[in-house]
Amino acid sequence: MTSKDRILARIRRAVPQPGPQAAPGPDADIPRDYLRVHGARTPQERVDLLAAHLAEYRARVHRTDEDGLPDLLGRLLADAATVQLPPDLGFGLPSHPSLAFVPDRAAQTPRELDRVDAVVTGCALAIAETGTIVLDGGPDQGRRRITLVPDHHVCLVRVPEQVVDSVPQALPLLDPGRPLTWISGPSATSDIELDRVEGVHGPRRLDVILVGARGPRPGPGTRPPETGSQ
């Protein structure tokens, strides 16, 4: 008798089943009367809540539109010499001569990646109620490790379309077959006297840029103001 058979036999003795027809699916047994969303929000309020919750966990939150993005990225990456990029970020990038962009390649070793200063990615979606961004390894996000090993992660969220209210709204939009990484603020520990310390093993800095649709062509002095970095 294999261990599998022994374990299954023990289970069947422990919880005898009346018969296969009496075994309902989970839906018959599980009350789903909990809320799909906590409160009603306009798309704008949803984005604001996301920003507030991200900031509360010490991510730095920025807002811009597609036109303002290269400039903002240029400023956020000012102290980075090398920047890792996913296969297809889908946004325009700054063109500073001092910035070296490194593509995400399977052959790259973790040690090579460790020498990279920053990484810029998109995300699969973001959840306002919990202040979470979810990555699923799509072409605008790249391999899991590129958002893990470098010290600085800049994540772009298209607003309002990539923002959902709640966890129950997020799950049906995600493909469990893909590797999923849920990120709520930068790496943190509270293991020493429960003092929260950011940046233990993952990126020490997390910048989240909420990118709105392309605005009206900015004339001189009409650039939409970017709201506060945290």
Next chain:
Amino acid sequence: MTRTDLGMPAFPDAAREAVRDGVLRANLRHATHTIRDKRARAVAELEDWDRLRAAGKAVKDHTLRHLDRYLLQLEAAVTAAGGTVHWAVDADEANRIVTELVRATGEREVVKVKSMATQEIGLNEALEAAGITAYETDLAELIVQLGHDRPSHILVPAIHRNRAEIRDIFRAEMGRWGRPAPDPLGDDPRELAEAARLHLREKFLRAKVAVCGANFMVAETGTMVVFESEGNGRMCLTLPETLISVVGIEKVVPTFRDLEIFLQTLPRSSTAERMNPYTTMWTGLGPSRGADGDGPSAFHLVLLDNGRTDTLADETGRQALRCIRCSACLNVCPVYERAGGHAYGSVYPGPIGAVLSPQLRGTDSEIDASLPYASTLCGACYDVCPVAIDIPEILVHLRERVAQGGPVTRHGIRVRIRPAHGHTAERAAMRAARLLLDRPGALRAGERLLARARRLAPRRLPGPGAAWTDTRDLPSVPAEPFRDWWTRERGTPQ
């Protein structure tokens, strides 16, 4: 559970030691009260908390009732996604499987994500005996490992240590395991975390094999889920070539959708956050079957029984298998707050440990027989439990088993156990009481005799009864038996 800590003192003895330690008590009090208050605020944010709690309970109960079906479904899904599933009846078998898997890679070291299941089976010790070094990478587990210590809390295993103690451990021990601590090293948590980051990064970058547990496994999709905060989990789950997960069979849930409940209740109950910083979900080797370097190229899942099916066979006790290891019950427990985690003599401390350990390991040892008594039955643990485990109910049930013996399932076989040693006096007293209560005439005569001799009644009991009266007043004997008084006042004999 085949691994037992031999010679572990019973709870009252261990707790007595612990309460004398003022530093430990202060550390614990600060920690438990801080998390407790934060948690209450995080939970209050969700107006549907009670419904989420009921749904979480229902998911777990449903899964346990059909556990065979969901484990088979899980195995099929993991296998289809390129993983390999192993089944382990007990700790020895699980340790053997993991050791052989590591050996097959030719590696002599593994990095580990904090996991209660691997602690329960003593995996690190088993690997060490096979010449393989296991490095704990969770900061608290690192502190415990470097300090040659034992974890004392499910979520924050080094909760009993303060910053000065941690600095001393890092200074003395880090160099023997790899990169030494920076010199000088202060005791600021920031500085200590940085020392851990430098020490561990070397290991993450060279590790070829990682061992982890899982918070949830989804039967429908074969998805594994790990909740964490530091990123050490992501490092171990992503960078090495081989990933081995050791997971208790009770961690399976039926559908991907079920995660919507626990993603809301687990972080709020454990770290008191809306969401923990990192959650990783992976399914087998992923869509590329690990060929594109995104994650490991080999994935093994070891499904662990080790007393869980025996626990499942007990209708009252099985609800302990709903536990999602959030540790909320530890932080509200007045007994844990004073005694600390080590007194429970198990990797599962606190109220949940008091019901889980005696079920997984049986009540043969002194420590396991004493654990059901390590509680005031105040019920706070039940109130905070996000899957509504009625811990007081199980405690009372287990006390009955310890005191009276009775039928239990051990290693899959139904047996009748004898009352635990040390309860003979109690049972003798109960037998004497029954003898008397069954004979009203004798009882009345005895009561009258006692009332007449009440001046002679001692304030403290002699012999073994002294243990009771050392800390309690003996009730005074009334001047007249109640039934005599009734007859005199109301005139009708019963």
